[in-house]
Amino acid sequence: MPTSRNALLTIAAVSVALIGAALYLQHAKDMLPCPLCVIQRYLFLGIAVFALIGALARKVKLFTGLSLLCALGGLGVVGKHLYVLAHPGFSCGIDPMETVLNKIPTATMLPWLFRADGLCEAAQEPVLGLNVPQWSAVWFVLLTLALVWVLVRRAR
Secondary structure, three states, X not given: OOOHHHHHHHHXXXXXXXXXXHHHHHXXXXXXXXXXXXXXXXXXHHHHHHHHHHHHHOXXXXXXXXXXXXXXXXXXXXXXXXXXXXXXXXXXXXXXXHHHHHHOHHHHHOXXXXXXXXXXXXXXXXXXXXXXXXXXXXXXXXXXXXXXXXXXXXXX
16 A cells, blocks of 8 residues: 555656646647646646655645645636536637736746647547546546545544
């Protein structure tokens, strides 16, 4: 049975790998990220950073809780993204959210990672049968369950 430290390291690695997959789709497959995609990247990064700190600093409960908050936030954002895709007339297109996201320091310093240029309602080709927001939802659910497992395990 994996220790909490190993579980948190795995959660951090998976989150970083998911950001890597998003960058591959963006730069190799020309799938431009929309504002909701970029927010999901920030949340995956938050999960990774807090899980890594929790594993290395031995403050498992605190940082697992912060990772869990990021994962729950990701579920909310991806839920909105799936809603936008299910309702074609609904758009998050070029709106104040995109403008604000593209002006924060991380987006100006790392535009290849955090710049939102796509449209949320744009239909893109599925990857292994699911579109990108559906995959994101699957991973946010799995990461949420793993983080809850770590917290429950620590509580015993």
